[in-house]
Amino acid sequence: MRGVVFLGDRELELREFPDPEPGPRDVIVELRASGMCGSDLNTYRLSREQRATRPMHIAGHEPCGVVVACGAGVGDDEAPIGERVMVHHYSGCGRCRNCRIGYTQMCIHGSKVYGGSADGGHAKYIRVFPYMLVPLPDELTFEEGAAVSCGTGTAFLALERLAVSGRDTLAVYGQGPVGLSATMLAKAMGARVIAVDMAPERLALARELGADETIDAGAGDPVQAVKELTRGDGADATLDCTGNPAARANAVKSAVDWGRVCFVGEGNTATFDMSPDIIHKQLTLYGSWTFSTTGQARCARFVIDRKIPLKRLLTHRFTLDEAEPAYKLFDTQTTGKGVFVFE
Ligand SMILES: [Zn+2]
Numbered sequence: 001m002r003g004v005v006f007l008g009d010r011e012l013e014l015r016e017f018p019d020p021e022p023g024p025r026d027v028i029v030e031l032r033a034s035g036m037c038g039s040d041l042n043t044y045r046l047s048r049e050q051r052a053t054r055p056m057h058i059a060g061h062e063p064c065g066v067v068v069a070c071g072a073g074v075g076d077d078e079a080p081i082g083e084r085v086m087v088h089h090y091s092g093c094g095r096c097r098n099c100r101i102g103y104t105q106m107c108i109h110g111s112k113v114y115g116g117s118a119d120g121g122h123a124k125y126i127r128v129f130p131y132m133l134v135p136l137p138d139e140l141t142f143e144e145g146a147a148v149s150c151g152t153g154t155a156f157l158a159l160e161r162l163a164v165s166g167r168d169t170l171a172v173y174g175q176g177p178v179g180l181s182a183t184m185l186a187k188a189m190g191a192r193v194i195a196v197d198m199a200p201e202r203l204a205l206a207r208e209l210g211a212d213e214t215i216d217a218g219a220g221d222p223v224q225a226v227k228e229l230t231r232g233d234g235a236d237a238t239l240d241c242t243g244n245p246a247a248r249a250n251a252v253k254s255a256v257d258w259g260r261v262c263f264v265g266e267g268n269t270a271t272f273d274m275s276p277d278i279i280h281k282q283l284t285l286y287g288s289w290t291f292s293t294t295g296q297a298r299c300a301r302f303v304i305d306r307k308i309p310l311k312r313l314l315t316h317r318f319t320l321d322e323a324e325p326a327y328k329l330f331d332t333q334t335t336g337k338g339v340f341v342f343e
Pocket residue numbers: 037038039040061150151
């Protein structure tokens with residue numbers, strides 16, 4: 001089979017790999033959809049030198065497909081052949097305190113990230129462990145399952161951490177795939193949503209997908225704009241999906257006294273004026289890293305039950321042969337989300 005490997009300097013290769021064979025405790029999933037996520041782009045944009053310091057594996061950490069083979073040590077009920085599944089894209093020891101609650105990415109003995117430190121979903125097959133499988137409900141397409149497998153699931157768990165409800169005005173910084181998902185999901189949770197971004201076309205899509213208000217952060221001070229939309233108070237809850245230091249500071253500054261702030265955008269740093277911005281405002285800050293296996297399943301159910309228009313987020317479909325133009329496009333394309341689909 002062929003798999004996408006990022007080479008650095010915005011180059012990639014469709015490299016030939018042997019079809020994976022299941023070891024005793026392995027499951028082989030045939031991919032039907034594999035999403036493109038912001039962190040794939042981060043790897044794509046590394047220089048050749050930076051890329052050389054990291055493991056070279058098949059990319060793609062939003063895998064969704066069908067179980068096609070199992071090792072001899074896998075019970076029928078663990079991974080039924082033909083089952084539609086999402087992959088929770090991490091493995092761990094399975095026994096530590098974090099693995100046992102479904103957060104294998106936090107395994108205290110070291111985890112693997114499929115699509116980073118292990119082979120991911122940008123290929124015909126992926127080899128995983130049975131505990132990584134999250135059943136894909138019939139109501140969801142494979143493409144929607146792929147979105148839930150990183151970007152949308154990350155947004156859902158962040159909103160759970162913030163305990164967003166109909167009492168809240170929520171400001172979401174960044175309207176890429178994670179931020180747009182947060183906008184849609186928070187709206188369905190009853191919140192009044194203020195979407196913030198620098199790109200007018202992203203804000204237009206956010207408004208279509210449910211944002212009550214939009215703020216162009218490039219056109220003025222977004223903190224002031226959030227305050228103007230909240231009678232000078234600030235938002236009850238704010239969420240940073242950008243990973244940008246200035247946006248993080250704005251997420252903190254635009255939260256109301258006693259408000260909650262959550263960070264999901266990865267990398268980078270942030271600087272806050274601790275006393276006026278955080279301590280004297282009695283803020284509660286959360287970091288939220290993707291989701292557990294059970295959180296992923298909860299997100300899928302919520303998307304179905306609340307009829308979240310996830311399909312609208314999935315604006316671009318590609319075959320694996322189109323990987324090069326696909327990543328080239330999303331390197332500059334700012335709106336919507338791309339997904340690889342398989343025959
Ligand atoms: Zn991701």
